[in-house]
Amino acid sequence: MPSPHTPRPGRTPSGPDREATAETPAETPGAATGAAPALRLVAITACPTGIAHTYMAAEKLQQAADAAGHSIKVETQGSIGAENVLTAADVAAADGVVIAADKDIDLGRFGGKRIVVASVADGIHRPLELMERTRTAPVSGTTGPSAAPAGGGRERGVVYKALMNGVSYMIPFVVVGGLLIAIALALGGTPQAEGGLVIPDGSPWKHVFDIGVIGFQLMVPILSGYIAYAIGDRPALVPGMIGGWIANTGALYGSESGAGFIGAIVTGFLAGYLVLGIKKVPVPKFAQPIMPIIVIPIVATTTLGMFFIYALGKPIAGVFGALTSFLSGLTGGSAALLGVVIGLMLAFDMGGPVNKTAFLFATGLIAEGNLQVMGMFAAGACVPACGMGLATLIRRRLFDEQQREAGLAALFMGFFGIAEGAIPFAAARPAQVIPANMLGSAVACGLGGAFAVTGAVPHGGPIVALMGAIGGVPLFFLAAGIGTVVTAVTAVGLLELSDRRAAGRTTARATGRPTGLTAGLTEDSSFLLSPVPAPAFAAASVSASAPMAAAAAAPQATLPAQVFAEAAVEPSTRSALGGALTRDTVTTSLAAHDKPAALRELADLLGRSGCVTDPGALVRAAERREELSTTALGDGIAIPHAKTDAVERPVVGYARSETGIDWGAPDDIPVRDLFMIAVPERMAGDEHLRLLAALARKLADPGFRARLSAATTTDRTLTVLEDVA
Template identity: 40%
Template sequence: MGKYNIVAITNCPAGIAHTYMVAEAMENKAKSLGHTIKVETQGAVGVENELTPEDVKNADYVILALGRSITESDRERFNGKKVIEMKVSEALKTIETLFDDLEGQAVVFEGQVTNSSADPKVKLGKQKSKKGSITSHLMSGVSASLPFVIGGGLLVAIANIMVQYGAAYVDMSAGDPSFAWVLENIGYLGFKFMIPIMGAYIAYSISDKPAFAPAFIICYLANDKNLLGTESGAGFLGAIIFGLAIGYFVKYMKQIKVGKTLKPLYNFTIIPFVTMFIFGIITYYFMGPLLAGLMTGALNFLNSIPIEYKYPAAILVGAMLAFDMGGPVNKTAWFFCFSLIEQGVYDWYGIVGVVTLIPPIAAGVATLLQPKLFSKMEQESALSAIIVGSTVATEPAIPFALADPVPVIAANTIAGGITGMIALMLGVQRMAPGLGVFDPLLGLIKPAGSFYLALAIGVALNVFLIITFKKIRIARDAKKANN
């Protein structure tokens, strides 16, 4: 096998765990094989270690490990290059064999870049994988909205903590507002704008820059209760519907042939104007009130469900969150719970705050308690799984699940479901994403005692199940070998 110069991009829906785990794994594996590699990470903090035109030009191969779609202008950089594209989760699973047959896996990105810099476009040929699915577009919107709700939630939490410790809370009607009031209202802007930003980035993921402004404005309009005269806004449902609709509408408009001299004017003036006009009228008179009514009805239904019927739902949500540790099942449950924050419903997101911490912590603790049941690599990563899993993401549990899928996934799913019900029973509420076990100290999760109690029960149960199921599996394998 030759020694190659490789460049790569990694991203994931949240831009936190997979993005950097896969980048580090790629770097370590490539260097151990003698390759030269540079990995651009597109995480929650933005683009880091960005690939330069010179890096791309000199690369023998490009690896795109993606959890959400990248834009046309991003893909333009790799026109004519040999590219391997895969899901970011798949890259983590296959890291040991990823570089074994680069030539066999690679597909040439083909096409021509238009002369107009206002509309960079590459037509990709011979692609085996989809350029962008609806799910990847939705995850692009979620990823963009996370910093708004995280930053806003932390500011609101700090303001509330200040008031609890005796700080003044005075609004503008009483004269000069107090610092706590100012801080809280700045924080609430994060919650206010996370919906328009989500819709805008969904549309941007589909059709690039011309779709961004129309989607932002229309999603803002759909959530302005005063302007629409409704009880609630369209919420995340509106962001999804308008983001997708505007994205694909603009994509269609971009296919209309216009002269090269008119192309910049068409893309950045005519398309936004026409889109805002059409969707603005539709939203104000029809879709805005309709979606707001649906959201109001859904919230009333959710709040009116008898508690005995909420428990099975909590078990299902908890099991889904723990099942594939950041995968599509996890993201479906997470998205449902997260979407309720903007409407002031925090108990379902409280389940997320507890359950997503459990699989990595439990895997690490079980390894420390019974090291003989785990491989040397698992033993070495146990402490890291506990630390990273308790503060950032569920994904550090993935290597343990890949090494022994049935016992670990079964243990995670059962413990996650039971813990989801316990969290709901104890009234755990989470206002915004934060720093895992430290969220109660930041005022993002309450009550703190209920959170830590649910977490302790969930971890203990998960550890017990992992060890028990592994021993059963080992005993069964030994019995088969003897027979």
């Protein structure tokens, strides 16, 4: 059996003295390695979405190792799980470790090894530099902290990863807690004379309800604790969780309400960075073993807890009182204006002091006979959760699989007036989600005030209306429905705008402007390709044979016939990409001369598979995607794609234009090679990620691109594409 460090089949190992093409203009193997001995390395690549960045970084590390005469085994931690997993024997035999990741990686298995930690972008753009740094990197004595890229300009990435780490652990608590509460109310609630539901004491459903409440109580410290863990590793977990519990327990600092999930975010970051600061304090060697398990957690927990109670708690309590006085001053004026303010407050922190102020204010007025304020609150209470749930349905590509599942749960929770169903989305993307929630809730509550909707019980959501506790039920549903749509549409718009801006920053990061294959890429959560420096595709790899290099330089060149040895199978049974691409969906003679005609022709090409039920709908979906930004990647390649129920299963087509088509490419090179990907909406999760990951790996290989360009017939083209597993 070959060694795990043996270069993969199809690659020709290159020594340090071989002529090589640089990964970047400053990176040449000869200059980097000199007479230094070859390295035996292991590596991990990973990115937050786990799509193409992960695999392209792995490919670049492998190519650079081959060029420099090093051996390397790369474990990829992508969206479909860990692949090419490093064994204990691999690690033991390695001279060093390269971590190219934008998510937390447990370094516990690499104790005693020289470790270089960098971003996944560095793995793509500077792979050889990372490997050479393992010669002088400090030896790790870790027992299991997480990796985080170091260096200038990385702080924003650390903050984002920490936030996403906390959200990913919090979501199960939100979903389980919220659904248990909703189920208990639905199945065990008893309708009251004044309306609403109450679960009788002693009922088994009361215990189910209480268990759900525990889930909600835990979600805030969980969010805080795992934000802290992502920053300061295991010593930060306890202070983060206890700090989150303190933030959510207003009684500890004289407030009628805790600080909610926003307080948890604050305590999570405070705990994480506090632990990092304590770690930098020099201590005697005899005290080092007890620092992470005793000293750091105790000092950080005490410091953070006292700071929150005495420094942050009183301002929070003051905000609570000031907001109550403000709302009291609005009563007797415009009901619509009061409703707008109530809506803004209830959606701002969803369970925090601002939300609780609005709720308790409305509840107190019920005893005075004023039911209208609670009617406003009830109309807006469902909007954050239902609005974000609706957003995950109308723009699935903006959300990952976990968020789409949370969206369905949020719809259910929203029906029962549980606004906390939107917290996972607000915690992950606060700048986009919180304004959308506030706007939708303000609209719903404002309309509720204008319509004179009333609420007789201190609760909200459609369930209260169905139980007879709402006055003006049709207008209540109209107000809540409009608010929900406003939140969903606003959230989708803000998220798409943010993603487009992020894509522009990403594609310009390496050179200061969009270049080569990086310029056409967008970082949405569904069709994401990683930025690749133009030289990687513009020149031949050192591992490519001479004919391949010639083909890369002259795409029309004809390679020897043996390069295209056909598989001994019937043409109709040949396929690539797990059967998504077949001979029927490959053509080397695209007739179209412009983008609209090409999309129609590609849709017809995919129709040959027999799984396209509506070619027109497929074209329209692809055109909508093109309106967001061009799918041209540069260097004559485009990957138009669509998620639509106009296809029954995932299907991929490939077409070549002899004349080239203006696709709005960033390098202005006409597109000659087009891959079209179409997947049903219901399968827009793992399936399209697998297709993209496979394509990304191959498109990063200059040898593959050279063979594809040189293939002159459908059968020869399919032979090349069959390499895409």
